[in-house]
Amino acid sequence: MKLSFRWYGETDPISLQYIRQIPNMRSIVSAVYDVKPGEVWPEESIARMKQQVEENGMLFDIVESVPVPEEIKLGTPNADELIEVYCENIRRCAKYGIKCITYNFMPVFDWTRTQLDKEAADGSTSLVMYWDQMRDLDPLKDDIHLPGWDSSYTQEEIRELISAYGELGEEGLWRNLEIFLKRIIPVAEEVGVRMAIHPDDPPYPIFGIPRIITCEKNLDRLLAIVDSPANSLCLCTGSLGCAKFNDIPKMVRKYSAMDRIAFMHIRQVTLMEDGSFEESGHLSSCGSLDMYEIVKALVETGFDGYVRPDHGRMIWGETGKPGYGLFDRALGAAYINGLFEACEKAEGK
Numbered sequence: 001m002k003l004s005f006r007w008y009g010e011t012d013p014i015s016l017q018y019i020r021q022i023p024n025m026r027s028i029v030s031a032v033y034d035v036k037p038g039e040v041w042p043e044e045s046i047a048r049m050k051q052q053v054e055e056n057g058m059l060f061d062i063v064e065s066v067p068v069p070e071e072i073k074l075g076t077p078n079a080d081e082l083i084e085v086y087c088e089n090i091r092r093c094a095k096y097g098i099k100c101i102t103y104n105f106m107p108v109f110d111w112t113r114t115q116l117d118k119e120a121a122d123g124s125t126s127l128v129m130y131w132d133q134m135r136d137l138d139p140l141k142d143d144i145h146l147p148g149w150d151s152s153y154t155q156e157e158i159r160e161l162i163s164a165y166g167e168l169g170e171e172g173l174w175r176n177l178e179i180f181l182k183r184i185i186p187v188a189e190e191v192g193v194r195m196a197i198h199p200d201d202p203p204y205p206i207f208g209i210p211r212i213i214t215c216e217k218n219l220d221r222l223l224a225i226v227d228s229p230a231n232s233l234c235l236c237t238g239s240l241g242c243a244k245f246n247d248i249p250k251m252v253r254k255y256s257a258m259d260r261i262a263f264m265h266i267r268q269v270t271l272m273e274d275g276s277f278e279e280s281g282h283l284s285s286c287g288s289l290d291m292y293e294i295v296k297a298l299v300e301t302g303f304d305g306y307v308r309p310d311h312g313r314m315i316w317g318e319t320g321k322p323g324y325g326l327f328d329r330a331l332g333a334a335y336i337n338g339l340f341e342a343c344e345k346a347e348g349k
């Protein structure tokens with residue numbers, strides 16, 4: 001496996017000098033942050049990031065994310081033009097050595113949580129989603145300010161987008177994903193990039209907005225749209241794992257054996273009776289997912305893609321971007337290293 005760490009570029013309070021000191025750290029996962037979704041990434045920005053990462057003894061060979069503009073997901077008349085821009089970004093990334101590009105197809109918002117700094121008994125804080133805080137919200141009537149949601153939208157724009165997606169529905173979203181994949185995957189194949197789609201987080205509809213990258217049946221459908229290793233998964237254990245219907249070790253084993261996992265996000269969640277969940281320390285004993293079974297499934301199927309510790313808690317007084325502190329993600333990386341070593345030795349690898 002190729003161990004990696006997400007870094008938000010020069011404005012990230014965590015330095016590359018610190019990240020490189022995490023044992024076995026190979027790759028930096030990042031993106032160009034100085035342009036909006038739907039714009040072409042300046043080559044100088046990609047080149048600069050590559051240079052900074054390499055000066056620190058690591059590789060910049062994986063991107064998270066090239067965001068997909070809402071117009072592509074909605075299939076508006078300019079979607080075609082925006083898909084062409086997307087293809088150009090794939091080509092540009094490849095030119096600077098990128099081998100894997102992560103993206104998602106979640107309407108309007110990326111992850112949904114109700115609190116980003118919920119304190120646990122040990123004094124650490126983490127991201128949580130509690131249904132009792134969500135249930136009474138009606139996005140078409142109330143002003144909604146959930147943490148982490150894009151504040152560049154006005155409430156009116158959010159309402160319009162939510163209604164547009166409501167009308168589009170799941171099948172409409174599938175149709176637009178199919179159009180997108182049929183255009184981008186041949187380009188990715190040509191330039192040697194694997195596209196890795198991140199699952200919806202959480203993997204079920206929220207506020208009536210359709211969500212489709214959610215479960216085994218839908219992942220099968222997605223992979224069949226273009227049957228190529230360039231059309232692969234970013235299998236995020238914490239995102240898929242916050243729904244009881246997903247058996248994560250089983251899914252990891254299946255898709256890794258098919259060579260359709262390009263990137264693994266390893267993160268723990270604790271599921272609650274009513275479907276609420278809390279992000280917790282990476283260890284199996286800290287939450288609902290069996291990390292040992294997940295890594296064992298990867299090792300036994302010969303996985304050699306990218307892995308990163310996904311969200312960590314905030315510990316030891318650290319402050320910063322929720323989920324993206326240094327300390328707990330570094331502990332996660334150390335734990336992931338340990339699980340891989342143990343599973344590989346057991347396999348005689």
Ligand code: CS2
Pocket residue numbers: 064065102103104110111198201236265310323
């Ligand atoms: C990430 C996602 O922070 C996170 O939850 O796993 O935001 C991920 O980067 C995107 O969904 C990928 O496009």
Ligand code: MN
Pocket residue numbers: 198236239265310
């Ligand atoms: Mn993830």
